[in-house]
Amino acid sequence: MAVSGLFFVFYVLAHMYGNLKILAGHQAFDTYAHHLRTLGEPMLPYSGFLWVFRLVLIVALLAHLYSAFNLWSRAGHARGHRYLVKDAMHTSISSRTMRWGGVALLLFIVFHLLQFTFRSFYVGTAPVSSPAAMVVAAFQTWWLTLIYVIAMIALGLHLHHGTWSAFQTLGFTNSAKSRAIAKGAGAVIAGLVVLGFLIPPLAIQFGIIK
């Protein structure tokens, strides 16, 4: 769970950085989308690197889901009734929302892939040619922006607790200092990802990027 989770942290940071290219204009974003497909050529075929990366993402997702359901069912078997003391304890909102927040994120990812990767539906104007035009047309629609705002808050909460939890699993929280670092890392990564992902949709929604 921790290893696949940290791989996703790396992935979302890279994806967020790529999305921010839209601030430099349509051409910068389209060039970046094109480069993702020509990376490794001529050693690899067109889109070869992207497909290798996609396979790694799928394996990481399966590992993450398998560990999550395993943990979930072990926690369920360990006690037949609700844990009254723990319920009453002060736990953070991010730790309490890991399970259902994770399920919500999975649904969001399916929606997101159907929209931008498989292009099964278009929001905004009719099918558009360039990746940047597709993104701009989509986020000019208020309800789509709202869905992404909610999803990014869910992602932030998940990353906040998840990063801390991964550090703990990997044994980096044995001293007060390392615990403080792990907590800080969770907060910084979550804040960065929410902010970085939300800048393009909000800038488009408010007409700063057209």
Ligand code: HEM
């Ligand atoms: C505001 C937030 C986001 C925007 C604007 C956005 C935008 C995009 C776009 C335009 C693509 C298509 C890229 C291309 O085909 O060149 C894409 C693909 C993808 N996005 Fe996002 N994304 C966002 C958030 C996320 C998040 C939070 C995740 C995961 C947790 C995610 C996971 C993916 C995946 C797995 C792909 C498929 C990559 C591939 O083609 O293999 N995205 N996204």
